Amino acid sequence: MAVIRVGIIGASPDKGWGSAVHVPAIAFLPDVALTAVCTTRMETARRSAEQFGEKLAFDDPAALVIHPQVGLFVVAVKAPDHYWLANMALEAARHVYCEWPLAVTVAQAEKMASLAAQQGVCAMLGLQARGSPLLRCLRDMIALGYVGRVVAVRMHCALPGGGARRSADGLYVVYKETGAGTLNIQGGHAIDALQFCVGPLGELSAVVVNSFPDVEVVEPARSWPGCFRPDLRLRPNRDRGGRIDCDSWRDRRRPRYFHGRVRDRGTLSVRGSRGQGFQMSELQLFGAQAPDTRLAELSVPDGYNTRIIPDGQTGRHPYPGVDCREQH
Numbered sequence: 001m002a003v004i005r006v007g008i009i010g011a012s013p014d015k016g017w018g019s020a021v022h023v024p025a026i027a028f029l030p031d032v033a034l035t036a037v038c039t040t041r042m043e044t045a046r047r048s049a050e051q052f053g054e055k056l057a058f059d060d061p062a063a064l065v066i067h068p069q070v071g072l073f074v075v076a077v078k079a080p081d082h083y084w085l086a087n088m089a090l091e092a093a094r095h096v097y098c099e100w101p102l103a104v105t106v107a108q109a110e111k112m113a114s115l116a117a118q119q120g121v122c123a124m125l126g127l128q129a130r131g132s133p134l135l136r137c138l139r140d141m142i143a144l145g146y147v148g149r150v151v152a153v154r155m156h157c158a159l160p161g162g163g164a165r166r167s168a169d170g171l172y173v174v175y176k177e178t179g180a181g182t183l184n185i186q187g188g189h190a191i192d193a194l195q196f197c198v199g200p201l202g203e204l205s206a207v208v209v210n211s212f213p214d215v216e217v218v219e220p221a222r223s224w225p226g227c228f229r230p231d232l233r234l235r236p237n238r239d240r241g242g243r244i245d246c247d248s249w250r251d252r253r254r255p256r257y258f259h260g261r262v263r264d265r266g267t268l269s270v271r272g273s274r275g276q277g278f279q280m281s282e283l284q285l286f287g288a289q290a291p292d293t294r295l296a297e298l299s300v301p302d303g304y305n306t307r308i309i310p311d312g313q314t315g316r317h318p319y320p321g322v323d324c325r326e327q328h
Contacts, residue, residue, distance in 0.1 A: 007036035010076035013048040018076030020318035079180035099126040104179030128279035129193035133304035148265035193278040
């Protein structure tokens with residue numbers, strides 16, 4: 001297989017999903033090579049290029065998209081910019097990996113999907129939970145009948161880094177038009193993980209509220225009114241094969257377990273202790289089959305673990321400085 005040469009837009013040397021997550025992963029893939037980085041300023045682009053091993057540096061994404069040495073264009077910037085950057089690459093018939101969410105509106109996402117098909121290029125959306133060995137194992141166990149017929153599913157997520165306190169850097173997420181609120185990003189990742197394991201939702205009803213109409217900006221300290229994005233959803237759902245009782249998530253200060261459970265004649269439960277979402281936490285799988293009711297931790301068979309990054313490898317948080325302190 002030919003080496004896939006990657007160019008990342010959003011590869012800041014100091015923060016962000018591109019440098020904290022994509023760059024280390026690419027380093028461990030034998031058939032993928034980081035070739036170019038792009039940021040909004042040439043100064044930081046050159047610093048990134050030097051930090052990651054003398055790569056090509058760009059401050060103009062249009063120049064990166066057409067560069068002949070780059071085969072895959074990775075969009076790892078803030079959600080409001082995903083559409084025009086990915087669309088630019090697709091119009092140039094370049095392969096694209098775009099972080100979730102794909103776009104701000106459904107119409108934008110549909111246009112991008114249609115354009116990728118017309119251009120005959122590969123286009124992939126970054127919903128990382130699908131790659132989890134544990135969730136892939138869970139999906140197979142459900143399909144093979146461990147729980148019997150799926151009659152009830154419950155999912156709950158409690159996430160740090162939001163609520164009534166926000167960093168100035170992350171303030172853009174409070175406006176609905178950016179497409180970057182809790183429901184759009186963390187909620188989208190969670191719903192995709194749920195559907196990946198148990199199948200698509202059929203009918204849906206929902207209640208959406210905004211628990212924080214005003215937020216405190218951590219630095220500099222001040223009050224910021226007008227937070228229009230919803231941050232809590234209670235979702236009574238009904239699927240084709242049974243009932244999904246509810247799933248909910250709160251953009252809150254106190255990280256807690258997130259929890260998913262499916263049940264009929266057996267029960268499976270997924271838990272994570274870091275409160276970072278399905279795509280960012282270490283997960284544990286628990287199960288029991290009738291007549292037992294006490295859940296026991298289950299191990300994931302070796303065949304599911306395709307990890308290429310050594311266990312001892314450490315990384316950094318993609319967004320340093322995110323305030324995750326508990327509020328009581």
